[in-house]
Structure formats: structure tokens, C-alpha cells
Amino acid sequence: MLNISNSYKKLPAPVKDILKYGYSRLPLRLRLGKKFYRELKFLQQSQWWSREEMQAYQNLELTKLITHAVKNVPYYRDLFRRLKLTPDDIQCVDDLQKLPILTKDIIRENVDRLRADGYTDDQVITCSTSGSTGKPLKFYYDKDKDYLNFDPYIWRFFNWGGHKIGKLGAKLADWTLPGEAVHAYNPVRDLLILSAYHLQEDKAEDYALALAQYQVEYIDTYPSALVLLTKFLKAKNFAPPCQFKAVFSHSEMLHNWQRQLIEEYWGCKCYDWYGMEERAILGIECEQHQGLHLCSDFAITEFVPHKETKGDKIIATSLTNYAMPFIRYDTGDVGVLKNQACSCNRPFPLFELHGGRRKNFAVGKDGANIPIANIDIPNATDNVIQFQFVQKNKGELDLHIIRKNDFDDRDIKKINDKLCEKFGQNMDINIEFTSQIQKTGNGKTALFVQKLKPESNVEIA
């Protein structure tokens, strides 16, 4: 396998394209393999278990994971020895509290001691993320669970939106495509790739043409990227170029006004989901749209109260990554577990994410941390194409706006009134007009960029 994959990497691009095309002609069942379909079938059943059955499954999977970690992972071997614990001491989810939280700093310092013995370079995927702190985090993932990026847990979720495996989809994301291309087709993954880097008004037609040509069933996207494309298409009076069954939205907070705009234009429902590169947790919205469900057969999730945050810290134990077990991993995100059950009757509890990442709080003049997730500038005026808040000083926000030609002083007044409702006198706003909104390192557009040092931003109100 090592030789095949190394030889493939060295091939010239046109030869790779021919091989990819040939491979894509194989039936999907053959490409993904029996194991993938077995897992998917299992997940289609487990989603209808009772809460008690799901709990029993979590406890069973947890004991397997702990036994593996203590036996094969040097970091956990030493940790259990130091704490005078054996795998028998961790029999159920509640027992996890006997173990310390796994922080990102611990992972950075122990990256190779956290990798399980016997996992060769060829059996792991080496991943890295910049996370919310900007400090890179390297980690390994079990290649055996990857299936050409077809994650069975994600496919079960896509199925909730009516999408069937084997039908074409689109992904609008941070792809770098050759030249000025806005799209490419990946036959191996049955995926139309749309680059979020070129979303400009004069390119909107190119995106529409690609979607019309491929007639994809769904799109998986950052909400800000699809909102921008939708606005451009609406401004040109274009009808939706294809009929999506669902829009799957991830990686950024999906604001209500974004959901409304997308659903109205594309004529389908939005399904929000929350995951992370580390694959330690998965939050997914079902067809009842009553909030995010915790995918409990994927990970054990704890909500741990913390004095610095109003919501709880989200701590996750992944049940699927044996190459590098994440046990009680501090995801860096904050949220609360909700008490109500969803009318879909699945055994997955509902939870609420507080502003996505913790950096989504602006600091007022009085030091209060104000969640910035629900500021509806687009409901104040139609003359804003895109906007972004940036905070460099306490009590001050820069609001960067790409404006339409019709934008005038009345729009400024409407925006200021809206912001005054939210912040009162606690924040000074500086409106700046721009032609380009700053993207983060991985091409995402954040509605809010927090540049204050963390120590000025610890107490989240």
C-alpha cells in the first residue's frame, strides 16, 4: 500500500487524472467497500435506539477505547500509572471524571506519545488545524475510518436532508483551483467543487452555470459563502440554477437571517452542522430543525461548567479514533445541553453552541463580553453586500462594509440605530467602507474578528 500511494503521488497530473477517472467508473459499492456500507447500515439503525440503549453502547465503546489506550498509547499508559488507575476503573461515562482534561497544549507537547503503538505512517492521516488560537495543532487520525473522505456519520446526516449516497453534491469551500477557475469536478467523490475564494459579483454567473450543468442534489458550504453567492444571483434576477434537496451549513455560526435568505431563494431547508478537524465531536440538525443533536454514537460529550464562561466547556471523547485517542478533549468551544427532547425521537440530546468559538464575544467599555452572533445588519438595510466586525480596542468595534451603489447616509443611520439597540453606550462603532472582506487563513469569512489579547477577553457574560 505504501508503495502504491507513494508511486501515485509522483505521477504527472494528467496521468493522475486518467487514473482518477478510471477509478471513478468503478461502482460506488466497490470504491467505498463493504465496511463502509456495514457502518452506514449500523448507524441507520442506532439512530432509532432508546436513550438507554445508546448509553449502554457508549459505555461499551468507552471501555474498549480505554483498554486500547492504556495498552497501546504511551501517554495514557503513563497517565494511568501516575493516577494509580487501571482500565477497570473506567466502566461508564461518569467514570471519565477520574481523568484529567486533555488540553491542546498537552497534545502539542505529547503528539507522538499520544499516537498508538503499531500505527505506521501509512495507517494514519496526519492532520493539523490552526483552531481559534492561531497556534497550529498537529494530530493523527485512523486512516481505516476515512473511506476517501466519505464519513459514514456525515452520510447518515446528509440522508436526513434527503440526499442519497451516489448522487452528485457540491461543496463551496476554501479550495484552491488552478488559474482563475471557480469550479472543478471530482469524479472519485461525485462532487462539484466550488471555490469560495473567487466569490465576486462578476463571477456569479460562472457559479450558476456550473450548478446548472451538474444539477447537484445538495450543497455543503460555509453560510457566509452561500449567502454572498445568493445575493449576487438575486441581484442579477437569476432563478436558482438547480434544485437542491438540502443546504448543509457548517464551520461558521448560521444566523437566522442567513438561513431565511438561503431557504427562500433555493427553496429547500438548511441543515446546520458542527464538527471539527479533530473529529472529536459532531453536532447535527435533523429534519425537525429544533437545534443541534449530539451524535452520541460518534463521541461522548461532557458539558463542564467553567468560571470564565457563561456556557459550559464542551469536552469530547471520540469513540472512533484509535490511532490517537482523544479522551476528555477540551474542544475550546462553549455551549449548553438542552433539557428538551426533539420530536424526531432520536436518542441524541440537543445542545446549543454559544456563538461557535469563544472568540465570538466583543468586549464593551465596561469590560462585559457581549455575544455578537445575532446582530442583524442585513435586516436593518438591504444596501450592504457584506460586512465584518473587527475589534482592536476594548469598547470599540470597526464595522467593515461592502456597500451597494444606493448606500447613503440613511443606511448609516439605520445601522447605527440597530447597533445602539444591541450595545447602548457600551461600544463605539467606526464604520469603514471596503471592497474586500478579510478572510481567515483557511479561506473562511468570519463575521467577527477578535484582535484583543485573550487576557482582556476572559470573562464571558
Ligand SMILES: [Zn+2]
Ligand atoms: Zn431531531
